[in-house]
Amino acid sequence: MARDTAEDWKRIGETEPWWGVLSAPEFLQANITEETKERFYAQGRDEMAWVMETLAQHFGAIKPDVGLDFGAGLGRLSFPMAHVCREVYGVDISPGMRQEAERQAQRREIQNVRFVDTVPDNLQSDWINSYIVFQHILPRMGYHILRSLCATLNPGGVASVHMTFAHDSRDNNTLVRDLLSWRFDGDTLTALENNEHRPGEQSMYDYDMNVVLMIFARAGIRDVLLRHTDHGGAHGYWFFGRKTH
Numbered sequence: 229m230a231r232d233t234a235e236d237w238k239r240i241g242e243t244e245p246w247w248g249v250l251s252a253p254e255f256l257q258a259n260i261t262e263e264t265k266e267r268f269y270a271q272g273r274d275e276m277a278w279v280m281e282t283l284a285q286h287f288g289a290i291k292p293d294v295g296l297d298f299g300a301g302l303g304r305l306s307f308p309m310a311h312v313c314r315e316v317y318g319v320d321i322s323p324g325m326r327q328e329a330e331r332q333a334q335r336r337e338i339q340n341v342r343f344v345d346t347v348p349d350n351l352q353s354d355w356i357n358s359y360i361v362f363q364h365i366l367p368r369m370g371y372h373i374l375r376s377l378c379a380t381l382n383p384g385g386v387a388s389v390h391m392t393f394a395h396d397s398r399d400n401n402t403l404v405r406d407l408l409s410w411r412f413d414g415d416t417l418t419a420l421e422n423n424e425h426r427p428g429e430q431s432m433y434d435y436d437m438n439v440v441l442m443i444f445a446r447a448g449i450r451d452v453l454l455r456h457t458d459h460g461g462a463h464g465y466w467f468f469g470r471k472t473h
Contacts, residue, residue: 241324272304292354299361378447398461
């Protein structure tokens with residue numbers, strides 16, 4: 229039986245929301261300070277400034293009306309999006325994450341972000357964004373979610389979505405932890421039994437980039453720019469694209 233990652237993230241949101249977004253010791257509840265929180269959000273502003281610059285360089289200046297940040301967590305990327313969008317929807321499955329995000333929005337007097345648990349019905353967006361999120365979702369679920377996000381995008385709208393596709397030997401911790409037994413025939417590793425570990429731990433998954441690119445193509449996002457990421461052996465790509473029709 230596949231792991232219930234939704235339960236993991238609900239538990240993380242209740243116990244370690246800051247660490248759940250950026251898994252470094254300084255963001256553990258025992259270590260978090262107001263100064264650390266400000267660094268947390270400052271890093272998000274810097275990352276989104278780079279995202280917006282990359283989109284503008286390849287697709288021209290963007291003027292999105294409605295933004296959609298999937299896996300919004302504590303609003304680290306939703307808040308910078310709110311500075312360029314009239315309205316932003318920050319989607320996160322964890323109630324604890326959403327509650328803290330709303331507190332942080334009030335503190336920063338950001339009034340044009342709504343934190344919700346699912347994408348609102350019939351939402352039409354001009355910018356879909358997601359970073360270091362899909363890697364924690366089982367791909368068979370993640371592909372469906374990506375299709376749903378792309379379906380909200382208006383013609384001319386842009387996408388900035390991060391997906392992981394492989395791990396190297398520097399990052400095999402979750403593989404060893406999550407599998408109780410497996411079969412390796414020299415070419416393919418097959419899980420035989422999953423290891424039941426305590427809720428609230430992060431698992432990592434790799435996506436088939438052919439499937440991801442076809443999802444974008446089917447959605448009319450056919451001019452796509454890729455930027456590689458390497459997070460300690462977890463390899464991924466930022467996908468930047470614009471819907472053409």
